[in-house]
Structure formats: C-alpha cells, structure tokens
Amino acid sequence: MHVNLGISQAAGFLMADLDRQARVNAEQRALNNHIRQWIMGQSSVDFKGDYETQLDMRYGDTCTWILRDQRFLDWQDSRNNALLWYNAQPGSGKSVLASAVVNYLTKAGKKVAYFFYSFNENSRRHVADGLRILALQLLAFVKTPSDKLVDLYETETQFAPHLNNLRTTANVVHELLTRNDDIHVVIDGIDECEDEKDMLYLVEWLLDQPTLGTVRWLFTSRISDIEKTMRKHQAVEIQPSPEDIREDIKNYLSLKISCETCLHEWAQECDNNFLIARFISETFGKLTSKAHIIKELRDFPKKLNGYYTRALARIDNRGPMEQLAARRIFLILSSARQTMSIDELVDALAIQRGSRDYSSSRLPKEDLIQDLCGSLIIIEKHASESSRSPLIKFCHKSVKDFFQQDPKTCDLGVGESLHKYFVTPSRAHEEIGMDCLTYLMYGRYSKHIDLGFLYTIIPKEHAFLRYAATFWFQHLGDESIKTPSPAVSLAVREFISSKSFWNCLRVQSHVARYLFGRYTGHTKHGFKMAIRGREWKGDDRFAVPLPTWLGDQSPDDLLRDHSLCHFIEEWREVMITNPHGLDQCVPMKPFASSCWLKPLSKNNTVRVVNLAETFGNDVVTFSRILGVGFSGKKLCVDLAYQTNDTPTNTICRVKQPLFKANSQPQRSHQTISTDSDNSNWAIYPMLEGGVSGELVVWSVDPRSLDLRLANYEHSEPIKAPPLPFDPKRMASKETWELLAYYDYNEKEADTEKVIHVIHMSKKSKMAMSGQNDSKNGDDLSNYSEASSDDDEESNNEEEFSDDDTSSEESSDESTVEETSDESDLESHCGDQKDADCFIIIPQGRSPYWTKPWTHPQRLWSRIMPAVHPTESLVAFMHTSTQLEIVKEGRQMSRNISGLEDEPEEVLASARELRFSRCGNYLHCLTILFVQHDLYTECRVATSSIDFTPDDDDDAPKTITASQISRVAYNFADPLAAINPPFALTYWCDEYVVVALPPLTCDPKILKIALDGDASDPVSTLRDPIYFPASTPLRDSRLVYRPSRKDAEGYMFLVLNAVPAPKDVTAPNTSSPVTALRWGISDDDGWRPWNEGEDANSSDMKEDSPLWSFMRGSFVESGKPFSVPVRVGLNWTRKAYLSCN
Incomplete structure (x- = not known):
C-alpha cells in the first residue's frame, strides 16, 4: 500500500x-512570438525571396572564384570576430555574388x-529594413531570448507597439549577435541604402561592440563612404x-552569343560589368540573325556611361516634344522625394507652367514613357494591390547617378547636344517645386472639393x-x-x-499628418513624435x-510665415486627428499679411471675432475677463486690462459687443x-442702480489672507480673522494662491444683491513636473457679421442679464496645474494635502472667511459656490457628503445622503x-476624473436637493439628494x-452645458437637464x-444660447487675451481676446446620449501606432522623411528634422 502510494x-x-514545464514552454513560445511581431512591425517580410531572386540570376558556376579565395577562406574559418569587404564597380554582380556566398555557407551548415x-x-x-530582418533571422537561432532583450521589448512597447527606433533596433541586433556563439552576417549593397549615413553610423557601433561568440561580417558595396569605416576597422578587402569577372561574363553571355570570337572579344571589352552584359543580353534577344548580332556588337558601348549616352542620343533624334518629355522624366525620377507611380x-508631365x-488633353500616353526611356527604367506592380498604379524607377542606381552628374565637369563622354538632359540638383528641385505649385494652383483647387478619394x-x-501637397516646400526649400x-x-x-493653399493644407492633414506634428526632446540628439x-x-x-x-524674404513674408505658425499651434490637434474638421478651423489672430487660412466650405458653421481692432496698436500686458453675458440678444465681453503704456496703478476697461456689425466698444x-x-487681484465691477460702475480690486495677502480693498478713491486693509488651521502648515513657507473668483448679482424689484467669492x-510642498507629450499633449480682419436677429437687437446697454453665470478664474495658472507629471500620479494620491478657503464679500458688508478645508492634492479642482436668489446666503460643497452654508x-454644515461616494483614486x-x-x-x-492604465474615465453626475433657506439651526442635520443623471465618458x-x-x-435655469476633454481639439459637449422628469436627461451634440489648443490656458468661457422663434441657437467660446512677452526682443506670441460661435439648432443640433456611441472619445477609437498614424500611408514605408520645424519657445528659429 505504501509502495503504491509512493508510486502514485x-x-x-x-x-x-x-x-508546469509545458506551461513554461508555452509562455516562452508566446513571448518569442510577441518579440518577433514587435521586431517585424507592420512591414512585409520576405528576406528569403530577395535572396532567392538574386540566386536565380546566377548562371552556372559563376562567382565560385570567391569561394576559393584565401581571404574568404580565412574569414570563413576565423575563430575571432572578422570583417570582410567585397567592393566592386556598379553593375559588377555584387548581389549575385553575395547570394552565392549565402548559399555556400548555408549548405555547409553554417548559421547565416x-x-x-x-x-x-x-x-x-x-x-x-536591414536591421529588422537581421534581428528576425538572429532571433530564430536563439531558443530563449535573453533578459536584456526582454527588457528592451517590455520597455519599448510601453511607447510603441512596434520596433521603430533605430538605436533600439541596433541594440536588439547586437544582443542577438551576442547570444549566437557562431554566426556569419552578410549585408549586400550597403551603398544602395538610402540612409547610408545612418547605416554607417550604426555599422560602426555594431562593429565596436564586444560579443560572446564569433561574428563574421561580410559587406559588399562599390567604393563609397563605407570605405572609411572599413579602413578604420581594418577590414580584409577583396x-x-x-x-575572374571576364570568365563569369563570358559564361553569362554564351546564352545569347554563339560566336566564340565575339564572345571572347566582348568578355574582354565589357569593362568587367555584368550590367552591360545584361543590356547586351536584352538587346541581342530582340535580334533575328547572326549578322545583326555581329553588327550590333561592333556598335555596342563598352562602358555603362557609353550605354546611357547612346540611349540619350537615340532620344535626341526624336522630336522636340518627345525630347522635352524625356528630359522631364529623367529629372523627376532622379530628384523626386520618393518613388512615383505611372499615374503620378x-x-x-501634363503640367504646363502658366496653365x-x-x-x-495635355496628358502624355503611358506607352510613350516606356518607348522613350527603354531599358533605363523598370515598371513594378504593387505586390499586394494590383489595382494601384505601377511604380516607375530607374533600372539601376548607376542610372540615377549618371543623371545627377554635371557633363561639363565630369568626363561622361556626352556631347553638348545632350547636356539638356542633365540638370543640377538646385535646378531640378526648383523645377519640380514650381511644377507642384502650378498643379496646386489649378482652378479646381481654388474652391472646396470633396477629398474622400484620398482614402x-x-x-x-x-x-x-x-x-505636390506633401513635397512642394521641400523641393523649393532643398539645401541645394x-x-x-x-x-x-x-x-x-x-x-x-491664394485659396488653393487652404486645399493644400487639407490634403496634407489627410495624407501627411507628421507635417503638423509636435517633436519633443527625447534623448540628447533625438526627438519624440507627438x-x-x-x-x-x-x-x-x-x-x-x-x-x-x-520669413527671410520680406517683413510681409515674415508675417505670412507667422500666420501659419500661429494657426498650426492653435489647430494642430484637429488637423492631425480630425482632418475633416479642418474646415471648422478659423484664424485666431489677424495678420496684416497672411497665408490663406479661411475655410472654403459653404457648410462651415463657425464664426470668429477678436478685439484686435479694439486695442489698435496698444500692446496688452495684462488682461482679465470681468464677465461674458447677454445684453439683450447681444453677447458682450467686459474686460479689464493694462498695456505697456499704462501706469501700474491704472486699470483700463472695455465692454465690447461680439458678433455685431459696426459695434462700438465702451471704454474707461x-x-x-x-x-x-x-x-492675486480679484477685480469686480461695482453695481450701482443696476448698472455696472467703477471697478474695485480685492487683493489677497498670500501669507495671512488679509484683504485690501482698492478703488479709485482709496485703499483699505481688512485683516483676516484667526483661522482654525494646522499650525505646522501655518508655520511653513507655503503661500496661498488665488485659484478662482466669482461674481454674483441679483436685482429683484428695488433690491440689489451683490456677492463676491x-x-x-x-x-502642499510636492511639486509636480509637466508631461510634455502624448498621442493621447490670422486673418479674418476682425470679422463681424450682420444678421437678421442681430439687426433687431436692442441698443439698451443694461448690465448682462442673469442668463449667464459669470465665473471668473484666475489667468494665473497655479504651479500644480502647470507642472503635473504622469510619473507623480501614485504619490499624488498619497498623504499630500492641499488646503482651500473661500472669502465671501457681500457688497456693503464685511467679508467672511470660511473655515479652511483640506483634501488630497489634485491635478485640478474646482468648487463653484451658489448664491441664493432671495437670501444673502452662499452654499458650497467640497465633499460629496457635506454641504456648507454661509449666511x-x-x-x-449639513450632511448629505444619496450621492455617490468619491473614490480614493480621483485625480x-x-x-x-x-x-x-x-x-x-x-x-x-459633480465631475470626477479617474486615471486607468490606458485611459482616463470622467464621471459626470447631477443631483438635486430640496432646500429650505430659513433652516439656520446649527444642530447636525442630514439632507437627501436625488440623482438626476449620471454618465461615464x-x-x-x-x-x-x-x-x-x-x-x-x-x-442656466433649465440645464447645464458641460465641455469635457479634449478641450484642445474635439471636446465632448453635454447638455444636462436639471429637471428630473426630462425625457432626455443628457444630450450631446x-x-x-x-476648440483651439489654447483653450485651457486662456480663462475660457463657455456660453450657450438656445434657439428661439426669432433667433438661431449658438454655442460660444470666449478666450482671454494672451499678453505680449515682457522681453521686447522676444518673438511676438500675443493674441487678442477672441470669441468663436457655432450655430446649433435645438431641433437637430442635439441628440440623446447613447452610451454605446458616446462613452469613448474619438482618440480611444484610433488603434494604429502613433508613428504609422502620423506618417500615413502615402509616404514610403520605412523611409526616413524630412520635416521643417520651428522651436516651440521661438517660432523664428528653424531647422529640419529627419524622422526614422
């Protein structure tokens, strides 16, 4: 029994x-597969097909000579890391030879x-491309990925789902090389890598790194910049x-040339060049007799340049129009920013300067291109999309190099009549750039067009x-x-x-979003796209x-340059994430000379006005919005400000109707x-007889909370009472900051009630630093419009109606708001506590300081009190369980039941x-923000409390709140x-309108009914x-006016001015007070909230990696692209970034 039990x-x-081992193996396989997918990214991988293609081009036993070369044999058998460099002229069959070496080593059982x-x-x-493919092959030789490789994978996938960073890719290759005890690495055609400088830098780095096993490198190339790297690392050169080459060429040509004498002669005269041999083979394949072959052999050029020159001479014998077409084809193919399709x-070619x-009718026939260029070009169909137009390229890199030379200074053997086919880089880029502009300024692009065909x-x-839209400025701005x-x-x-520029911006925002991107410093010399x-x-x-x-051409051009910089700064997020919304973007600042930045769509529902003309040449250095509200039907803004010419003890004031033609401001x-x-100024207008009078300033001492009342007559100090507060905090160096201030006024019959809060x-002491980026961080000439309902507006200038609650927030952003950092979120929810206090100032009575309350430190907190309409009473809530009443x-204090408890993780x-x-x-x-791993949840709830103003008993009481609505976003x-x-x-009385993030792009707008019996308690647009990107930074005010029988419904957004920089030598970054208006109908402008459709923002639905999303599908995949950029702190500083 014990034996059986032991066996069991x-x-x-x-x-x-x-x-357990099976689970470990399964987890290991899954990890390997995840790493492989990470390395592979979204690129198609067929490295074996490339190798087989080259191997198929090998004829017979050509290339075997290298396998017998002692230098190769020493390299192959080396017990130490070894470097071999095979270099030869263009067209000499280097790729075929490299495939022969790979084939030989593979058959010998070597890891290659x-x-x-x-x-x-x-x-x-x-x-x-090359580094990624090498990494995939090396990974296949490794049974278990190393800890370092796993760390690289886990670290990088926090930022991007695929391996895109070049340095990280090189690190992956090195780590995998280190884990292979014996490996041969063959890289062919390094001179054909478009990013040769980057490639050589990384090659040098890889060669310098130590490895645990033996790594034997073989590079093949022509003589180029790689020579310096090879010499530096003492490469063995072959x-x-x-x-040997002549013998291989002789074997290759024997398929087409049966005459032994001719074969021997051409093997001798072929300049040791397989490309010429290929051209011979293609040419002779079209001949029908031995006599024709012999004749052609006598005339056939012996060198590549000779062959290309002969092709040009044949073109030059054709008509002038065909010569011009050929010249433009060669110019475009040699200088285009990326490979073009036949259709492109x-x-x-149909562009005619001045058209x-x-x-x-100007389109050339497609057959003409092949007929003119012959074997100098190849046409390649898309492997995955046969319906797309085929790509057209030069047949070999040497053809492109040929056309980029200067026949006047290089010994090309080209007659003067053929010089017109050679164009200097500067001239080539200028011609292509000007063609792009001609195309973009076609009449059809000067009006609104549907761009749906771009997808x-x-x-x-x-x-x-x-x-044309993506590259016009790069051609005209080329360094040449x-x-x-x-x-x-x-x-x-x-x-x-011109109007055409607007459509150009629209195309760019659809196909090349990176042209408007934000690039933040990520490493010493690198930037992170955002x-x-x-x-x-x-x-x-x-x-x-x-x-x-x-901007260097003239002052007017500098203004045009600035106008686009300012526009992009305001609307970048819309242009990138919602390109269809670009037609709802408007200039936020007027410029005397501007790019065309006005939407062309007739369906554009947004209008904008600003107060630039109101201020004229005055330079605003300080600005506060005193109120935004309706005077009759007119929306007006009341503003206190100072200019650079204003004495420090003087405040200017202007009241300006908005969206009213020929309206005049009231100044004082x-x-x-x-x-x-x-x-720390809280500025209020005094109310006298129902009319806004002089301004009064309440300044608050940041240490004692003492007040000082200042107006045009005198200045009066008012000492704060002793406040019940933690003595440790009172003794600290922490100071009070003005977070917000509110102005409430009621006029009933002969009674006026004004309360300031x-x-x-x-x-607390903890300082949080700002996080800079995340996928997921002008000119209308003071436009005004006269409409039918505006024409009927009253001219009465009474104070703003109480349709609007004028909530004043300090334009001074607090440190915690401006310097928050995601890395501090955990500590943010710890023991750190902030303290808050209200100072309530009834007009004509003594101020009252509420009891300070503490709460966990928040990234943002707003507590907006309410003032009773008939009683001198203020109510506010700083927790979900307690109502504070000041009377x-x-x-x-009153306890509140029926409201949802506030979770600890609220930020x-x-x-x-x-x-x-x-x-x-x-x-x-109540609006609560809760951070999750991949998103932020916003919980919005409304509730109602039955209130009895006469209940002023100090005894503890509990009030029950009834929830009206609740949504999560x-x-x-x-x-x-x-x-x-x-x-x-x-x-307003019937509802509250709420705008939720992103307030810098496409906010979620809710209209929440305050009546619990409403059929649709929550609606959305x-x-x-x-919204423009500066919205959160400009003390912005949201205002809504519903539709009426005689007036359309509108949503308004009013933004405070951005003051001019104090340093007069700094670039001007100021912006005037600006208001935007959207027409919104009550009938079809709103719809009921739908959880399935509305619970997630638009950026939650975008699942492509940031890099791929920003690059788009038009720019060649894997190719570095150049981006003209400006420094964020100084838009006049310019540079180019190369994005890999």
Whole structure:
C-alpha cells in the first residue's frame, strides 16, 4: 500500500512537473512570438525571396572564384570576430555574388543572417529594413531570448507597439549577435541604402561592440563612404580580378552569343560589368540573325556611361516634344522625394507652367514613357494591390547617378547636344517645386472639393495631388537652393496667399499628418513624435510645412510665415486627428499679411471675432475677463486690462459687443490705489442702480489672507480673522494662491444683491513636473457679421442679464496645474494635502472667511459656490457628503445622503452648485476624473436637493439628494499630459452645458437637464465642434444660447487675451481676446446620449501606432522623411528634422 502510494505520488509529481514545464514552454513560445511581431512591425517580410531572386540570376558556376579565395577562406574559418569587404564597380554582380556566398555557407551548415539592400525596392532601401530582418533571422537561432532583450521589448512597447527606433533596433541586433556563439552576417549593397549615413553610423557601433561568440561580417558595396569605416576597422578587402569577372561574363553571355570570337572579344571589352552584359543580353534577344548580332556588337558601348549616352542620343533624334518629355522624366525620377507611380508621373508631365487648370488633353500616353526611356527604367506592380498604379524607377542606381552628374565637369563622354538632359540638383528641385505649385494652383483647387478619394484608389486626374501637397516646400526649400530666385519667391507668395493653399493644407492633414506634428526632446540628439503636449520646454519643436527661407524674404513674408505658425499651434490637434474638421478651423489672430487660412466650405458653421481692432496698436500686458453675458440678444465681453503704456496703478476697461456689425466698444480707465502683484487681484465691477460702475480690486495677502480693498478713491486693509488651521502648515513657507473668483448679482424689484467669492488655495510642498507629450499633449480682419436677429437687437446697454453665470478664474495658472507629471500620479494620491478657503464679500458688508478645508492634492479642482436668489446666503460643497452654508456671517454644515461616494483614486474633480430661480432647489454638478492604465474615465453626475433657506439651526442635520443623471465618458489622454481646467460649464435655469476633454481639439459637449422628469436627461451634440489648443490656458468661457422663434441657437467660446512677452526682443506670441460661435439648432443640433456611441472619445477609437498614424500611408514605408520645424519657445528659429 505504501509502495503504491509512493508510486502514485511520484507519478503525480511527474505529471505536475510536466504540466508546469509545458506551461513554461508555452509562455516562452508566446513571448518569442510577441518579440518577433514587435521586431517585424507592420512591414512585409520576405528576406528569403530577395535572396532567392538574386540566386536565380546566377548562371552556372559563376562567382565560385570567391569561394576559393584565401581571404574568404580565412574569414570563413576565423575563430575571432572578422570583417570582410567585397567592393566592386556598379553593375559588377555584387548581389549575385553575395547570394552565392549565402548559399555556400548555408549548405555547409553554417548559421547565416543576411540582407540585400536595393535602390529599386522600397522594402529594401532603408536602414531599418536591414536591421529588422537581421534581428528576425538572429532571433530564430536563439531558443530563449535573453533578459536584456526582454527588457528592451517590455520597455519599448510601453511607447510603441512596434520596433521603430533605430538605436533600439541596433541594440536588439547586437544582443542577438551576442547570444549566437557562431554566426556569419552578410549585408549586400550597403551603398544602395538610402540612409547610408545612418547605416554607417550604426555599422560602426555594431562593429565596436564586444560579443560572446564569433561574428563574421561580410559587406559588399562599390567604393563609397563605407570605405572609411572599413579602413578604420581594418577590414580584409577583396576586389575581383579582371580575369575572374571576364570568365563569369563570358559564361553569362554564351546564352545569347554563339560566336566564340565575339564572345571572347566582348568578355574582354565589357569593362568587367555584368550590367552591360545584361543590356547586351536584352538587346541581342530582340535580334533575328547572326549578322545583326555581329553588327550590333561592333556598335555596342563598352562602358555603362557609353550605354546611357547612346540611349540619350537615340532620344535626341526624336522630336522636340518627345525630347522635352524625356528630359522631364529623367529629372523627376532622379530628384523626386520618393518613388512615383505611372499615374503620378503622367499627371506631372501634363503640367504646363502658366496653365490655370487641369486638362486631360495635355496628358502624355503611358506607352510613350516606356518607348522613350527603354531599358533605363523598370515598371513594378504593387505586390499586394494590383489595382494601384505601377511604380516607375530607374533600372539601376548607376542610372540615377549618371543623371545627377554635371557633363561639363565630369568626363561622361556626352556631347553638348545632350547636356539638356542633365540638370543640377538646385535646378531640378526648383523645377519640380514650381511644377507642384502650378498643379496646386489649378482652378479646381481654388474652391472646396470633396477629398474622400484620398482614402480610395486615387483618380488619375488627381494622381499628382498628394505628392505636390506633401513635397512642394521641400523641393523649393532643398539645401541645394541657397537663395530662391525672384520667380520662386513670387510664386510661393502668390500660392500661400491664394485659396488653393487652404486645399493644400487639407490634403496634407489627410495624407501627411507628421507635417503638423509636435517633436519633443527625447534623448540628447533625438526627438519624440507627438500630437499634443503641455508647455514648451528646451528644444521642443513643431512642424510647419513652408520653405525655411520664406520669413527671410520680406517683413510681409515674415508675417505670412507667422500666420501659419500661429494657426498650426492653435489647430494642430484637429488637423492631425480630425482632418475633416479642418474646415471648422478659423484664424485666431489677424495678420496684416497672411497665408490663406479661411475655410472654403459653404457648410462651415463657425464664426470668429477678436478685439484686435479694439486695442489698435496698444500692446496688452495684462488682461482679465470681468464677465461674458447677454445684453439683450447681444453677447458682450467686459474686460479689464493694462498695456505697456499704462501706469501700474491704472486699470483700463472695455465692454465690447461680439458678433455685431459696426459695434462700438465702451471704454474707461481708473486709478487703483494698490501696488501689489496683480496675480492675486480679484477685480469686480461695482453695481450701482443696476448698472455696472467703477471697478474695485480685492487683493489677497498670500501669507495671512488679509484683504485690501482698492478703488479709485482709496485703499483699505481688512485683516483676516484667526483661522482654525494646522499650525505646522501655518508655520511653513507655503503661500496661498488665488485659484478662482466669482461674481454674483441679483436685482429683484428695488433690491440689489451683490456677492463676491474668492477661492484661495494653499498647495502642499510636492511639486509636480509637466508631461510634455502624448498621442493621447490670422486673418479674418476682425470679422463681424450682420444678421437678421442681430439687426433687431436692442441698443439698451443694461448690465448682462442673469442668463449667464459669470465665473471668473484666475489667468494665473497655479504651479500644480502647470507642472503635473504622469510619473507623480501614485504619490499624488498619497498623504499630500492641499488646503482651500473661500472669502465671501457681500457688497456693503464685511467679508467672511470660511473655515479652511483640506483634501488630497489634485491635478485640478474646482468648487463653484451658489448664491441664493432671495437670501444673502452662499452654499458650497467640497465633499460629496457635506454641504456648507454661509449666511449672515455664520457657517453651518449639513450632511448629505444619496450621492455617490468619491473614490480614493480621483485625480481631479469639479463640484458646482446652482440654486433654482425660486430658491427651493439646489442643483449639484459633480465631475470626477479617474486615471486607468490606458485611459482616463470622467464621471459626470447631477443631483438635486430640496432646500429650505430659513433652516439656520446649527444642530447636525442630514439632507437627501436625488440623482438626476449620471454618465461615464472615457478619453485616451492621461490627465498629467493635458492642461487644466479639464472641464468648462455654462449654467442656466433649465440645464447645464458641460465641455469635457479634449478641450484642445474635439471636446465632448453635454447638455444636462436639471429637471428630473426630462425625457432626455443628457444630450450631446449631433455634430462635433472643435476648440483651439489654447483653450485651457486662456480663462475660457463657455456660453450657450438656445434657439428661439426669432433667433438661431449658438454655442460660444470666449478666450482671454494672451499678453505680449515682457522681453521686447522676444518673438511676438500675443493674441487678442477672441470669441468663436457655432450655430446649433435645438431641433437637430442635439441628440440623446447613447452610451454605446458616446462613452469613448474619438482618440480611444484610433488603434494604429502613433508613428504609422502620423506618417500615413502615402509616404514610403520605412523611409526616413524630412520635416521643417520651428522651436516651440521661438517660432523664428528653424531647422529640419529627419524622422526614422
């Protein structure tokens, strides 16, 4: 029995061990597969096919000579790391020889990793392609990935799902080389890598790194920049002997030439070049007799340049139009930024300088291209998309090199009559750039067009549109163009000032989003691509698709340059993430000379006005919005400000109707008897007889909370009472900051009631640093419009109606708001506590300081009090369980039941109260932000409390709240990556309108009914509206006016001014007070909230990697692209970034 039990236990242990091992093996296989997918990315992988293609081109036993070369044999058998470099002239069969070496080593049982770079194939022309394929092959030789490789994988996948970073890719290759005890690495055609400089840098780095096993490197190339690297690392060099190459060529040509004498002669005269041998083979394959072959052999060029020259001579014997067409074909193919399709090339060839619109009659026949260029070009169909237009390329890199030489200085053996086919780089880029502008300024692109075809098969009549829009400024801004010609400057000026420029921006935002990207400093010499971010730091950049020389041409051109920079700064996120929304983007600042930045769509529902004309030449240095509200039907803004000419103790004031044609501002100014820092000023208009009178300033001492009342007559100090507070905090160096201030006024019959509330906050010691980026961080000439309902508006200038709650937030952003960082989120929810206090100031009575309360430190917190409509009573809530009431200088607390408890993980919140018109109900809006791993959840709830104003008993009481509505909304950005405030609100008697993140792009707008019996308690906009990026930074005010019988419904957004920099030498980054207006109908402008459709923001639905999303599908995959950028802290500083 004991024996059986022991056997049974042993069997159980064995089965458990086998099961455990099976799980470990399965996990290991899964990890290997994940790493393989990470390395592979979204690129197609067929490295074996490339190798087999080259091997199939090998004839007989050609290339065997290298396998007998002692230098090769020494390399093959080396016990130490070894480096072999085979170099030969273009067209000498290096790739075929490399395939022969790979084949030989593989058959010998050696571990071989290889890659064949090719100028002609997009998937084999970039440095990342080769490193990625090497890594995949090396990974296949490793049973278990090393800890370091797993660390690289886990670290990098936090930022991107695929391996895109070049340095990381090189690290992966090195780590895998180290884990292979004996490996041969063959890299062919390194000179055909389009990013040769990057490639050589990484090759040098890999060669310098130590390895545990033996790594034998073989590089094949022509003599190029690699020579310096090979010499530096003491590579053993192999150059083919003429005899060996001639013998291989003789074997190759024997298929076409049976005459032994001819064969021997041509093997001798072929310049040891397999490419010439290939041309001979192709030419002789078309001949029908031995006599023709012998004759052709006598005339056939003996060198590549001779062959190319003969091809040009044949073209030059054709008509002038065909010569011109050939010249343009060669110019485009040799200087284009990326490989073109046949359709693109045909559409480009139809461009006629000076033509005003597209004409199909100018299109050349496709057959003409092949007929003219012959064997100098190849046409390649798309492997995966047969319906797309085939690509056209030079047959060999030497052809491109040939056309990029100067026949006047290089010994090409080219007659002067053929010089017209050779164009200098500067001239080539200028011609292509000017062709792009001509195309983009076709009449059809000067009006709104539907760009839906950009996401399908591109129609032939628009084939060149994407290329022209994406690369026009790069051609005209190429480094070879030292100074643009007057004709180029004029053409660019006319283009960017024309309506066609708007459609160009639209195309760019659809197909090349990276042209508007944000590039933040990531490493010492590297940048990280992003869409949004917080404040600019150090050398952070943003892209602007204009030639970098534009602003240097004239002051007017500098203004045009600035206008686009400013526009992109405001609308970058919309242009990148919602390109269809670009037609809802408008210039936020007027410029005397501007790019054309006005939407062409007739369906554009947004209008914009600003106060630039109101201020004229005054330079605003300080600005506060006193109120935004309706005077009759007119929306007006009330503003206090100072200019660079204003004395420090003087405040100017202007009241300006918005969206009213020919409206005149009301101006005033007054002296204020205070010299304190205006960041702690709460500025209010005094109400006298129902009319807004002089301004009064309440300044708050940041240490004692003492007040000072200052107006045009005098300055009066008011000492704060002793506050019940933690003595340790009171003794600390922490100071109070003005977080927000509110102004409430009621006029009933002969009774006026004015109450000011100042919200002060004391932040804990912890400082949080800002996170800069995340996928998920002008000119209308003071436009005004006269419409039918505006014409009927009253001219009465009474104070703003109480349709609007004027909630004032300090334009001074607090440290915690401006310097938040996602890395601090855990500590943020720890023991750190902030303290807050309200100072309540009834007009004509003594101020009252509420009891300070503490709460966990938040990334953003708003507590908006409510003032009773008939009683001198203020209510506010700083927790979900307690209502604070301040009445006639007494503070009382009431417990609240029925509201959802606030979870500990809340990182930001808003709690706003509003009394009903009758005063019997107190409405509460709660907005809570909770951070999850991949998204931020926003919980919005409204509730109502039955309120009895006469209940002023201090005894503890509990009030029950009734929930009206609750919704949850998710967005992709972490809270620390965006600027507060995180929500904007607008209250009226029947509902509250809420704008949720992203407030810098496409906010989620909710209209929440305050009546619990409403059929649709929560509605959202049927069509999105778009906010400018500066919205959170400009004390923005949201206002909604519903539709009426005689007036359309509107949503308004009013943004405070951005003051001019104090340093007069700094670039001007100021912006005037600006208001946007969207027409929104009550009938079809809103729809009921649908959880399935509305619970997630648009950026939650985008699942492609940031790199791929920004690059788009038009720019060649894997190819580095160049981006003209400006420094974020100084838009006049320009540079180019190369993105890999």
